[in-house]
Amino acid sequence: MSVLQRFILSKKNHITLICAILIVLGFISGLGFNNETVATWSLAIASILGVAPIAIQAYQALKVRVVSIDVLVTVAVIGAFLLRNFEESAIVTFLFLFGAYLEQRTLNKTRSAIKELTEMAPESALKQMENGVFEEVNVDEVDEGDILLVKTGAKVPVDGTVLSGVGHINEASITGESVPVGKKKDSGVYAGTILENGTLQIVADRVGEDTTFGRIIELVEEAQDSKSEAERFIDKFSKYYTPAVLGLAIITWLISRDVELAITLLVLGCPGALVIGVPVSNVAGIGNGARHGVLLKGSEVIGDFSRVDTIVFDKTGTLTIGNPKVADKEFYADDVREVLAYLASVESESDHPLANAIVEYIGDIQLRRVERTDVVKGAGIVAYIDGHRVAVGNVALMEREDVHLSEKAHADIARFGKSGNSLVLTSVDGELKALMGIRDQTRPGVREDLQKLKKLGVKNLVVLSGDNQGTVDLVARELGLTEAHGHMLPGDKSKYIEGLQSKGHIVAFVGDGVNDSPSLALAHIGIAMGGGTDVAIETSDVVLMNSDFSRLPHALGLTKATAANMHQNIVIAVGVVLVLLASVFLSDWMNMSIAMLVHEASILVVILNGMRLLRYRL
Amino acid sequence: MKKATIQLEALACPSCVQKIEQATKSLAGVEKESVKVLFNASKVKFDFDAEKTSVEDVEKAITALGYVVIKSQVKDK
Numbered sequence: 001m002s003v004l005q006r007f008i009l010s011k012k013n014h015i016t017l018i019c020a021i022l023i024v025l026g027f028i029s030g031l032g033f034n035n036e037t038v039a040t041w042s043l044a045i046a047s048i049l050g051v052a053p054i055a056i057q058a059y060q061a062l063k064v065r066v067v068s069i070d071v072l073v074t075v076a077v078i079g080a081f082l083l084r085n086f087e088e089s090a091i092v093t094f095l096f097l098f099g100a101y102l103e104q105r106t107l108n109k110t111r112s113a114i115k116e117l118t119e120m121a122p123e124s125a126l127k128q129m130e131n132g133v134f135e136e137v138n139v140d141e142v143d144e145g146d147i148l149l150v151k152t153g154a155k156v157p158v159d160g161t162v163l164s165g166v167g168h169i170n171e172a173s174i175t176g177e178s179v180p181v182g183k184k185k186d187s188g189v190y191a192g193t194i195l196e197n198g199t200l201q202i203v204a205d206r207v208g209e210d211t212t213f214g215r216i217i218e219l220v221e222e223a224q225d226s227k228s229e230a231e232r233f234i235d236k237f238s239k240y241y242t243p244a245v246l247g248l249a250i251i252t253w254l255i256s257r258d259v260e261l262a263i264t265l266l267v268l269g270c271p272g273a274l275v276i277g278v279p280v281s282n283v284a285g286i287g288n289g290a291r292h293g294v295l296l297k298g299s300e301v302i303g304d305f306s307r308v309d310t311i312v313f314d315k316t317g318t319l320t321i322g323n324p325k326v327a328d329k330e331f332y333a334d335d336v337r338e339v340l341a342y343l344a345s346v347e348s349e350s351d352h353p354l355a356n357a358i359v360e361y362i363g364d365i366q367l368r369r370v371e372r373t374d375v376v377k378g379a380g381i382v383a384y385i386d387g388h389r390v391a392v393g394n395v396a397l398m399e400r401e402d403v404h405l406s407e408k409a410h411a412d413i414a415r416f417g418k419s420g421n422s423l424v425l426t427s428v429d430g431e432l433k434a435l436m437g438i439r440d441q442t443r444p445g446v447r448e449d450l451q452k453l454k455k456l457g458v459k460n461l462v463v464l465s466g467d468n469q470g471t472v473d474l475v476a477r478e479l480g481l482t483e484a485h486g487h488m489l490p491g492d493k494s495k496y497i498e499g500l501q502s503k504g505h506i507v508a509f510v511g512d513g514v515n516d517s518p519s520l521a522l523a524h525i526g527i528a529m530g531g532g533t534d535v536a537i538e539t540s541d542v543v544l545m546n547s548d549f550s551r552l553p554h555a556l557g558l559t560k561a562t563a564a565n566m567h568q569n570i571v572i573a574v575g576v577v578l579v580l581l582a583s584v585f586l587s588d589w590m591n592m593s594i595a596m597l598v599h600e601a602s603i604l605v606v607i608l609n610g611m612r613l614l615r616y617r618l
Numbered sequence: 619m620k621k622a623t624i625q626l627e628a629l630a631c632p633s634c635v636q637k638i639e640q641a642t643k644s645l646a647g648v649e650k651e652s653v654k655v656l657f658n659a660s661k662v663k664f665d666f667d668a669e670k671t672s673v674e675d676v677e678k679a680i681t682a683l684g685y686v687v688i689k690s691q692v693k694d695k
Contacts, residue, residue, distance in 0.1 A: 005684070006684070009684050056684065057684060060637065060682070060683045060684055061636075061637050061683075064637055064640040064641045064644060064683070065640060066636050066637050066640050068636065068637060100630060103630050104628070104630040107628070107630055108628060111628075111658055114658070114659075140691070221656060221658075221659040221661070222656070224656075224658045224659065225654075225656040225657055225658050225659060238636075239636065279657055279658065282658075283658040
């Protein structure tokens with residue numbers, strides 16, 4: 001491309017402005033002062049100036065054998081010019097240039113959400129050079145195995161492992177969780193996270209696009225440009241559409257010998273709104289999701305998810321926190337602190353999940369020296385502390401220890417069991433002292449979120465779990481689910497989903513992405529509650545960052561709004577072309593300028609319509 | 619075979635995508651099936667044979683169309 005061509009293209013905005021001034025000048029002198037010469041000249045100059053950048057683009061397109069919209073407009077403008085209709089040629093070029101300018105501006109807005117994300121990517125790193133000194137380098141120059149220094153306030157440049165130093169890192173860019181996480185030697189750190197205090201030396205494990213953050217960005221970028229079936233059709237269609245319009249105009253001219261009509265057809269046939277409408281909705285919808293911790297993998301996903309009627313949930317880690325806690329407790333002693341001290345001392349020796357829950361519940365307490373411990377398989381632990389025999393375990397262990405259970409204790413045990421608790425009883429010297437009910441608690445707010453899903457039109461909310469039916473039923477009742485199935489192995493879950501799909505349901509599966517990847521892959525829509533883990537990102541269609549369940553209703557509402565937005569844009573685009581086509585043949589007010597005005601306006605309308613999605617909130 | 623990503627200045631018109639795709643595909647050594655022009659991300663991704671062409675050749679072809687290349691990245695595949 002010659003220097004002149006490039007110069008003209010780079011000054012497109014100036015040219016647009018000069019065109020506008022010349023057109024105004026032309027009309028004032030023509031209509032206001034009856035000075036035809038000035039009017040003609042200014043409009044003619046505006047036409048030539050304005051068509052220059054369009055013609056260059058058209059020429060470049062023809063060189064690679066593409067009949068682009070620029071070609072149509074250039075031919076139309078030249079036609080009008082030769083007919084000495086300078087008014088039309090000037091206005092059409094101006095509208096086309098000005099429209100392109102506005103498109104650029106508004107498109108940047110629709111892309112802004114994703115831009116915010118990519119701008120969080122680290123740019124530089126302090127790398128240890130061969131002489132042992134750390135020097136600032138571009139992040140592209142960091143290789144795996146390099147040793148890097150991260151100072152307070154800096155972004156971690158790569159995924160790596162801490163070699164030395166301590167500090168707290170804000171991992172919000174990866175997990176969405178803004179509470180800083182403590183890091184010390186051998187801790188993993190992630191690119192894009194921020195060191196809030198301390199200094200770390202790390203070794204790079206993964207760099208650039210291979211880091212978790214890099215993969216998230218790549219995923220979102222690919223998603224926003226992924227094409228649905230309908231879009232691929234439009235793409236193919238537009239490839240033949242523009243040449244067809246050109247052909248149609250030529251045929252019209254040959255038959256009617258009406259150049260005016262032929263060039264009006266050229267302008268009117270420009271496919272702008274149709275081609276841009278769907279991608280604009282797509283990018284705005286996915287951008288909104290990225291901003292709210294919902295990663296949607298492409299427009300196909302948006303289409304499917306918006307029509308979902310059944311959502312199947314994994315229980316542990318999805319509906320529940322996946323971390324058992326002491327939920328109910330009863331004491332049968334006056335010296336509660338003493339009992340707790342014994343209990344904590346015994347349990348802190350074990351790494352059983354129930355023991356962990358108890359230790360966590362008791363918290364800071366003076367631990368006693370445990371003299372001897374015997375593990376009773378499937379029942380609990382018997383230990384000696386200060387010469388006392390302390391037994392911690394289930395009801396079977398208490399029977400083995402000949403512990404007398406009072407009527408109240410029996411009632412408590414029955415009550416705790418009914419609420420879905422696992423029971424831990426503590427006896428000291430053969431007397432029952434404490435009863436604790438431990439259960440995996442449902443995530444806070446899940447009930448309300450499920451209600452929102454129902455309101456959005458989801459008919460069936462199903463929970464599947466490997467736990468016993470009683471526990472699962474309880475969760476289902478507590479949360480207001482429509483169905484609950486227990487005793488399910490991972491294979492059973494995917495079979496169940498297959499069954500639903502064969503009945504014609506559109507099924508989404510929500511899981512933690514660890515042991516239920518078959519179900520995630522099989523469902524129409526696999527939704528992973530992953531804190532940005534690799535597995536979750538790879539296997540699912542939708543990722544809820546930071547395992548935040550409350551983002552699920554937002555995700556569903558958003559895909560519905562986005563799908564509707566795409567339909568609106570297609571209707572607007574097709575409608576405009578149909579109306580224009582009809583009016584060119586049936587009315588006498590249609591001309592090239594009006595056609596261009598309507599055409600550009602329709603493009604802006606679909607972009608503005610798409611932009612509404614950026615502000616979508618449930 | 620190498621894999622290249624070229625970052626362009628923001629693309630605005632949808633027919634740009636068609637032009638850039640055609641221009642990239644028409645170069646010998648570029649794997650035709652692999653050419654992907656990301657409209658919203660304003661990126662071009664493709665695989666190519668380093669013996670027949672280079673990322674600079676592709677950049678030249680795209681610049682010739684009037685688009686500004688911001689940066690490019692090549693990786694072994």
